[in-house]
Amino acid sequence: MTLQINGVSKRFGGLKAVHEVTTSIGNCTIHSIIGPNGAGKTTLFNLVTGALAPDAGKVYFDGKDITGWAPNRLAGIGIARTFQRTSIFKDLSVQENVALAVRSRRGMNQSILRSASLEAEISDEVYAILDNVGLMGRATMKAGALAHGIQRALDIAIGLALKPRIVLMDEPLAGMSRGDRETVAGIIIKLKEDLGLTVVVVEHDVGMVMRLSDTITVMQHGMIIAEGTPAAIRENEAVKNAYLHGSFAA
Numbered sequence: 410m411t412l413q414i415n416g417v418s419k420r421f422g423g424l425k426a427v428h429e430v431t432t433s434i435g436n437c438t439i440h441s442i443i444g445p446n447g448a449g450k451t452t453l454f455n456l457v458t459g460a461l462a463p464d465a466g467k468v469y470f471d472g473k474d475i476t477g478w479a480p481n482r483l484a485g486i487g488i489a490r491t492f493q494r495t496s497i498f499k500d501l502s503v504q505e506n507v508a509l510a511v512r513s514r515r516g517m518n519q520s521i522l523r524s525a526s527l528e529a530e531i532s533d534e535v536y537a538i539l540d541n542v543g544l545m546g547r548a549t550m551k552a553g554a555l556a557h558g559i560q561r562a563l564d565i566a567i568g569l570a571l572k573p574r575i576v577l578m579d580e581p582l583a584g585m586s587r588g589d590r591e592t593v594a595g596i597i598i599k600l601k602e603d604l605g606l607t608v609v610v611v612e613h614d615v616g617m618v619m620r621l622s623d624t625i626t627v628m629q630h631g632m633i634i635a636e637g638t639p640a641a642i643r644e645n646e647a648v649k650n651a652y653l654h655g656s657f658a659a
């Protein structure tokens with residue numbers, strides 16, 4: 410088990426956005442969190458990734474209490490998140506973006522970065538990361554010139570530069586064409602199968618979640634209403650009711 414969430418709660422005024430949520434994320438799995446609008450998915454994501462501190466409950470990573478840790482401290486122990494609004498430097502090339510992230514992890518001085526070349530000791534690592542997300546052929550392109558879906562791939566590459574053990578993604582498929590969603594879904598599967606990473610995904614695309622996930626947690630009104638394999642979730646009556654019988658055709 411990688412991540413353990415124990416009785417975590419968060420209120421906004423009188424609203425119980427997340428209420429006594431307990432779940433665990435298995436090692437080397439794709440674990441998705443779904444639920445109707447306002448279910449508390451993003452709040453739970455923020456509680457685990459350090460953007461918010463819980464009012465109650467604990468979060469453990471490999472048995473270590475990480476409750477309320479800030480994102481950079483979490484990154485230091487191998488917990489990475491990707492951003493819906495990307496953290497890409499659009500005027501730098503794809504490889505320079507990844508190199509900056511690698512340098513940052515290594516604590517190297519970023520001011521010596523030259524736009525046309527990468528230092529030898531980090532270039533191998535940069536190319537290995539680009540290969541993992543299918544960006545080798547675009548290494549020298551300006552990041553800002555990449556198509557939307559490909560920018561998401563670069564975002565994931567920047568996350569990989571932290572050498573994470575677990576990557577948490579908030580709506581990685583949002584606002585994308587069908588083709589781009591397939592591309593990003595393929596990368597997510599590769600992270601698990603080729604790199605042995607654990608991936609946690611908050612996502613609205615239920616059809617894709619069904620295809621990708623080992624385990625799905627379904628939230629409604631701040632609580633978990635169901636958890637299990639895609640097949641089990643598809644048949645779950647509480648889940649069908651939560652989605653008003655509409656979303657599980659895929």
Ligand SMILES: Nc1ncnc2c1ncn2[C@@H]1O[C@H](COP(=O)(O)OP(=O)(O)OP(=O)(O)O)[C@@H](O)[C@H]1O
Nearest residue numbers: 421424425426444445446447448449450451452453
């Ligand atoms: N900073 C905040 N202040 C006040 N209320 C908030 C805040 N963030 C979230 N909420 C409320 O908490 C509840 C859960 O929101 P959250 O964004 O976690 O749900 P969600 O499942 O991610 O929804 P969506 O699918 O629409 O993104 C909602 O009622 C939301 O309005």
